[in-house]
Amino acid sequence: MKYVDEYRDAALVRKLAAAIARATTRPWTIMEICGGQTHAIVKYGLDDLLPKSITLVHGPGCPVCVTSADLIDQAVELALRHGAILCSFGDMLRVPGNGIDLLTAKARGADVRIVYSPLDAVTLARENPAKQVVFFAVGFETTAPANALSVLRAAREEVKNFSILTSHVLVPPAMRAILGSPDNRVQGFLAAGHVCTIMGTAEYGPIAREFGAPIIITGFEPVDILEGILLCVQQLESGRAEVENAYARAVRAEGNVHARKIVESVFEVCDRDWRGIGVIPQSGLAVRPAYAAFDAARRFPLAVSCASCATECISGDIMRGIKKPHDCPAFGKRCTPEQPLGAPMVSSEGACAAYYRYRSRALEPASRL
């Protein structure tokens, strides 16, 4: 596949790994933000190709992982108590809430459906006018245009039985929260490429300067990720803290202005509770009052649970780069993809799922490429 296969080239990967080894003279800790990058790193064994002195820690860029348990409870409530057709990306279904997960709700008779796109949920609503259809709109900036489009399309086509349950989160406030934490160990970031495809790069300069941390806009294939690491190490070694774009084929400085306009027309910035991390001010998106009719949180009387269930899950420490999945005593024992204690073990982008899936195999790293 063009623009994919050539970025998995083993010879180029080795060249980049060698360049990183030559550039590294001291220990550095680098965080990749996006769960998609985490999975590529673990799947291809890219961390095994790096000098021991470079530590990659895994960031909070897994929307399924950071969606609060309360919101999952509300999704379950919409499906079970309000009889809505609850549409979701597949990852959400087995994530535990405070009570049951969506898959269990489905087993108990709720109409829970997996869709590929929020636009498919609008079509479903049009085809089922007697039912309420709610799309569980989770995601980062990358997904916000599609979710906003679903609202605009429903408004334009007067699909009055469609609404979204929003759990949108934003990357830059999370980066600030990580860097500003007293126990932070992250020295440089690989920024999430597709978030920047939408939002551009302007938000990152002030963060890089304020915290003295280089930020490299990075793609998702092995060559992309190693290029991002190389640029980050070069900056760290030379004492620079700048924003560099290592994903120029997909990211322009200004982002996607059309997509941003669509997002801004439907959503406004709000405070958001990140599962495992807590409330980060101004780190989420909520539906604007003008589109209240399409906001499930306004449309349905939903219980607001303040229950914080005791859990062994250490996802907050993992997503802030303080611990790694195998530091958790429950990892692979009491917590598995079949019986997850927390979201990172069940999401396809969760760091724990990546370690569970790929790190139990006895493969020599290079043979995976």
Place this chain on the structure above:
Amino acid sequence: MCLAVPGRIIEIIGDDPFLRAAKVSFAGVVKLISLTCTPEAKLGDFVLVHVGVAISVVDPQEAAQTFAYLQAMGELDGLDVPPVHAPLP
């Protein structure tokens, strides 16, 4: 979640900018994709697609430049990467 896959536009459907869509081929698998966020996209372009929406037209010049730069790291040829960690059991 932020996964976006590059595919090639093989047919454009509709003139209304809000509803403009395309048939996009992902190495032979064809899906109907919204072009609302990428009005500049044209037949034959590669677009990055995320949850049914094209979020960017892939810039072939930037891709070629980056790739040429990476491949030109010729001075490193012949250097092999020593195994950093022992193979997993």
